[in-house]
Amino acid sequence: MSSTDIRKLVRLSKQGSTNAFGELYEIYSKDMYNFAYYYLGDTHRAQDAVGDAVCAAFSSIRTLKKDSAFRSWLFTILLRSCQKQLKYIIEQRSISDIEEHTEISSGDNDFRITVELKEALLQLSEEERQIVLLSVVCSYKSGEIGEMLSIPSGTVRSKLSRATDKLCRIMSEEGSKVK
Amino acid sequence: MKNKDNTDFIKSIYESQKQDLPESLSKENIIAQLENTEIKPKTARIIPFRKIASVAAVFIVVICAVFAGGRIWEDRQIKSLISEDYAEIESHFLSLYNRYKTDEIVNYVDDAMEGVWNVAGDIIYGNAFDKNVSADTAVPEAGEPESDMAPTQAATQNSVTSNHGQTNVQVENVDEADVIKNDGKYIYVLTGSKKDNLYSGDVVHIIRGSDLEEVSTLSVERKENTFFQGKEMYVDGDKLIIIGVTAEIEIRKENEAETGVVVYNDAIQSEVWAPGYVPGEDEYIHYGFSRAPEYETLTLVYDISDISKPELVSEKKQSGEYNTSRMINGVLYTVSNYSVYIGKTESEKEVLDICVPKVNGERISAEDIDTKIDENSRSYTVITASDTASGDLSGASYAYLGNSEKVYCSADTLYFTYSDYSDLKQRQTTVINAIGLSKDKISKKAEGSVYGHINNQFSMDEYDGYLRIGTTGYNSATFKDESNLYVLDDELKLVGELEDIADNEEIKSVRFAGNKAYVVTFEQTDPLFVIDLSKPTEPKISGYVKLPGYSTYLHPVGADYLVGVGFGGSEESADLSALKVTLFDVSNPEKPKVVSNFEVCEASTEITQCDNHKALLYYPEKNLIGIPVKKRIFADTFREVYSYAMLEIKDGELELKTGFVHQQDKTPVNGLFRGTYIDETVYTVSDNSICAFNLESGELIKKTEYK
Incomplete structure (x- = not known):
């Protein structure tokens, strides 16, 4: 997808099109999920982080000043969202629990x-x-x-x-x- | 290299283990959730997303009342802190602060905005910032001593009779700053400083044109624990003016491990410290910025009447990162963008301390601040005037609380714009503010808006009391781009319009010349339009010519010719790797013609890449156009060739007069590459060296590496 197309989708999203934002999301969805997954080491937390970030990004899309900066803006929001999730994890469990927890969740994986x-x-x-x-x-x-x-x-x-x-x-x- | 291998290795493991997207995050599920999410300029609080079975998650959006934050501070009687003059601004930022503290979503969206603001800033500055902080192992010296060399200047411009290259400006007699300047005798180059120093960008090399001797090297004196980075400069008579950004940094010394590597320390690494080496001292040092450094724009004026002893005469500091500047009749107008980083503050007092932009540490007076506050406003445009010719910098100041993006400046009015999406049902608009400039008073004259967005400063032009502006809008009903041209009167009221110039085409470049406008659009057919503006109320298309590729910059040459610099390509698509210079014959506005082309494959130039018109050189006495060409060669090994093309407009044709190769055997540290001339000598200037060539023969006369 060319940068012109992305700018167009951003402009459409700013006008309220969820489908346009969905298209944008699809481009980055896999990277976003993997980013969150490896950041947090937990698929559920990662899904929360991505979901939060996508909604926050969409609801504040009109504060994005430079349409072409969409990708870094989106990932910056995702980063903050992951930081927040990590804070929850740390608040809810002690550090050793995190290790235990990641061992458990890694069992999902072959x-x-x-x-x-x-x-x-x-x-x-x-x-x-x-x-x-x-x-x-x-x-x-x-x-x-x-x-x-x-x-x-x-x-x-x-x-x-x-x-x-x-x-x-x-x-x-x-x-x-x-x- | 090792670093790269490691990164590649990790990347390959990552690629083999990429996770599939869970069903809950599929596009369809996400869109379904977005349907319940509103886009709003107001604050949104979103309950954390949770996957419930594999069905779509539940989303609740709570809209906070706009002034919820405002009420909190009133309740707490912080009101007493607010000063009468700045009441509106201070209560706005206190309310923003309270929202920030209580609402995590706002919190991280705001943080994200800071990141984006920097990205946008980078684009404005032509990527100069990255280049300057990227010196990896370099280090600042704490309290570095005064420069031991100084810049200079010899003859003043007035006494020089030679033809010499000047910065390619948009408006005659409105000078623009650049990284190189030429006064006819000396060439001034603002570069990164010595290799082993962190703060590049703060040295001016002064090179005598006649023999390429570096007669003086001016290092900007740095105060202790202060970062300074020169952005651009002016040479005006016997004054050299350097404008840059400054911020406070903290410096920490760390113990050095036996191996010579900085001890790995978890306590340190969680902060933003980086190791570096102090030149001349066997000691490592850590330097760092606070998370969002508070940048200020610093203007330094040096007296260069004695070229061997440049002397700092005066300096001025204003809040915010440098955006752009203009010099009109010896008065410098500096524009900076100041973002209030609420996220950094820890108390209301701190908010009040930073919420009003300052000049030399003093708040700009309330009567010189205009506001257009919505609940997310956090950025100011700050404009100051300084009489640099006299060295007295105590001119007028002005600030506008509201966004600004592109800046165009005529001889007495500065226009800045921003994109407005505030009403969803309306089309995207560009809001224009007209600011009247004089040494003693800067004030807002008018505000207006037009449909669509603009490309850059060349999208605007003031002529005969009218502002003309070329925009591209996106029509969400037809899914098409619309290219438009508007004429506004001195109160920025719309008086004439020409909408949808070309079907579904986006404007790539605009240039106004008197009562004509030249517009290049792109998507399908890539035409150049000539638009007749002789009746401001009725702009109309005179004629057009279609050609493959498009120009990102247009430069009028006399009344009959227009040079376009941009990308080549075929009928189907533009080839973004091919540099193309086109000469248009516009003597007959009804039938503009393409007379010739100059094309280089796999080459690029700053003009095409960054809209940096200052990289183009025009030699009016000889009808020459100078263009820096960066070419990548993938023969045996990868090389970047920096060459310079002098194109001549002669007998209605554009041809290569001479080509010069500046360097091709090594990759330069970064991108600075320009050309200039004094009479029959062409100079090519890069970050590390300057070459002199004979204009006629193309022969290299001399090459000098900077001291």
């Missing part, structure tokens, strides 16, 4: 390696996870991530570098443990 990526991600700090997911799931450049998180792009690059390093180390340790 792919052991998925569990590894998800669990490895959960061992990162929240900010590191944000940066890695924005880079890996959304393919944002460091400058764009910096804008979304209000930090300089140089900082994003050094943090991304450290986080991916850590992630690879965690996953290789996990892998060797299994062997």
Whole structure:
């Protein structure tokens, strides 16, 4: 879909078309869900986060100043929505419960390696996870991530570098443990 | 490289393990939920989304009363904090603050707006910001000493008789700032500073045109714990004016690990600190911004009458990030956008402290602030006047609480616009504010609106007391784009209109010249229209010509010719990787003609990409057009070639006069690439070097890397 088409859909959405917004949503839905899933490590929380974000985005679509910035705007809202869900998780359970919880929910999954990526991600700090997911799931450049998180792009690059390093180390340790 | 490998590895694992979308999040289910969600300018509270079995979730939308927040503060008798003069503004922000604190949805939507605001800002600044903070390992020096070199200037413009390149401006005698300036003797280049320094963008290299010697290097003196980044500059007589953004930063020193890598520390990494290396010191340092740095626009005026000793004469600070500026008869008008980051504040007092924009730390007086408040207003447009020629910067100030996007400025009026969607049943409109400019008083003259949205500053033009504006609207009944041209009087009342110029076409560029307008539209046939505006009440199409591709910038050359810079392409679609320069013969408005084309495949230029008209050079005495061309070559290895094309309009044809290659063996750090000239010498200027070429032969005379 060309950027012109996206701008048109945004304009239509601003005029109240749910179908146009649905089309927009469809473009990003998979990325949004995966972002939330790996961020929160829980499919139910991820669905809540995406649902909240989509509704918040639609109801405030007219505050979006630059139509072409729709995607980063949407993901910024999703990011806030995920942060909120994570806060709920932390409020409701102790940290050890989270680990237990993620182990339980990972049982839904047949792919052991998925569990590894998800669990490895959960061992990162929240900010590191944000940066890695924005880079890996959304393919944002460091400058764009910096804008979304209000930090300089140089900082994003050094943090991304450290986080991916850590992630690879965690996953290789996990892998060797299994062997 | 290692970083990239890791990222790629994680990406490949992710790709193999991507989760499928759960049924509850399918497009259909989401649309069903959206049906119950209203779009509103008002605050919405949404109960968290929950999946109930696999059926659609339940959504409840609660609309808060507009002034709910307002009542809270009244109840709590915060009223006493509010000063009479600023009552409207202060109560608005206190109400916003209370909403923010009590409503999480507003909270994160507002946060998201901050992100988007930055994105939008970036577009306004031509992406200059990213380039400047991206120096990865660089570091600020705390309390860096004064620059040991200084800029300069020699001859004043008046005493220079040579032909020399000037910034390509929209309106004659209304100068626009740029990253390079040329006064006929010296070329001034605003670049990133030395490689090992975090704050690039704060050094001006002053190069003598005759021998390419760097006669002076001006580093902007930085105050302790302050970030400064030069955005653009002016050279006016014996004054060099640098405009940039500044923000306070915090600096922390951290212990250095034996390996030379900063100790990984969870306490630190949760904040926005990054490690860096202090040049000349064996010590790592962490620098960081607060989450939403409070940017201010800083104007610095240097006396360069002694080119070897530029001297800071005066400076002025105004709230907000730099948007744009103009210089008219020695008076500088600076426009900044100030967003009040309510999310950062922790008390009503703090809100009151930041809710009114300031100049040099003092609130702008209430009578100079206009407001158009809706419950989400949080951004100001701030305009100040400074008499930079005399060095006395205490000119008028003005602020408007309301959005602003595009800025056009005539000799005495500044127009800024924003898109308005406030009434759903109405069509999208562009609201225009006309602000009268003088050194001692800046005030609002009129406000008006037209249907559709505009592209950039060239979409507007003032002529003979009328404002003309070209817009594209989207008709939601027919699902079609509509391109329109409107004429407004000095009170911004509509007096003439020409709607739906081309069927389902979107305006790509507009240029006004006297009582004519040239409009390029795009979608199916990509025509250039000539529009007759000699009767302001009855604009009409004189003629048009169709061509493949489209121009994003139009430049009139004399009365008979028009140069278009943009993308090439076929009848079916535009080829966004091909740079195309078209010469139109518009001597007969009824039958405009395409006379010739200059096309480079796989090439691009700032003009096509960012609407940056300042990248184009016009040499009127010789009828030359200079265009920086960036070309990507994927031969054995990937290369970026930075070359410069001088096109000549001669005997009604456009041809390549000379081409110059600035550099091709390495990828430049970032994108600054411009050209200029003094008489028979063409200069190509990048971030790290300047080249001088003979205009006629194309021969390289000299290349100098900056100090």
